[in-house]
Amino acid sequence: MPALLNTVTVPTEYVRQQYPSVKAYLEDDYLGQGVLCIAESQLVWTAVSNDSQRQGIAIDYPSLTMHGIVTHDPKYPEEHLVVVVQKSNDDDDDETENPQENGDSARSDSPVEFDSIRTVNYRFVMATSEDLKVAYQTIAECQALHPDPLDDMVEDDEVGSDIDYGEEDENNENGNGNNDDDPYGYNAHFSGSHQQTRGTRFGGHRRGDHADQDDHNSNNPTEEME
């Protein structure tokens, strides 16, 4: 079992949960019993040892494809946590290098082109069922803290920049439990076009005939959307 474990440092900051006696498996290899540490920066499992340097696994949340609870598996009688991690191509020694494959295409940058995603299964057997549930939930929460930085590039483009999304009413000062009247302008959108369709169908209004055509959009706040 030479290169299955790396030297890792256990995170000390923003540690959400720590579980002392967790058995770990990498695919079908048993890695031993150790400490599972769920921190906001990384998911770390370290084998119990007397060495000053800890051997284990450190998983970054962006490469944590998915995680889940498995209760019935033919090979593992106890219910456990499965963590599926993306493996970059560089780590595989036994596969020949394909010159077409981009080195970082296994990461979330450009997975579409080459479809060269390779994943590995880690399994963690917790001490109790409750630990398992809490661990699952905690990892889910930490995952939500790591959106990719490439997103949110399109923030305030032209479409919708004139729409009022409503105030930040944290203390509910305005007194309405539900949100304000149509902060997105959808009633204006839908009721306006609806009115025009109605007009042309029933012959009540012809487009371009009247100078006050624009008033349609603002005159019908109570128009029913069917």
Added chain:
Amino acid sequence: MSNLNRKYKKESCRTLLGFLRCLVGQRTQIDLYGGIMLVGTLVDIDVNRNIQLTQVTMSRPIHKPVSFNRLYVRYTNVRYVRIPDDIDVVETIRQDLKQMNPKPNEIVGGGQKKMHVRKGREYERNLPPLRPENY
């Protein structure tokens, strides 16, 4: 937390996130990059589009399938979410938008309803125009 709500509302109106959340409770197939397929019941889709499923079967190429009781999928891995055939997409979107922007007289809540209507008209008058006058 209100920041998340705001972001959710914004994303819901601009993208299909609101529609996806309407699929919660349905049994769907989700295709991930790398040939991974998941079949499970949708539990939750959060504002960042991370997906939670229950009673899931994960099939990977070459490997044997794995069954999960609960599964959380990072959004960056999702390629397709297959919509069940019996879902009317446009109608669902309409209902979702309607529910997110209820008219004053449709809000359930009794006394609060009246107060909302009164305030609503005044509030509406004071809102900045949705479009510039010369649009």
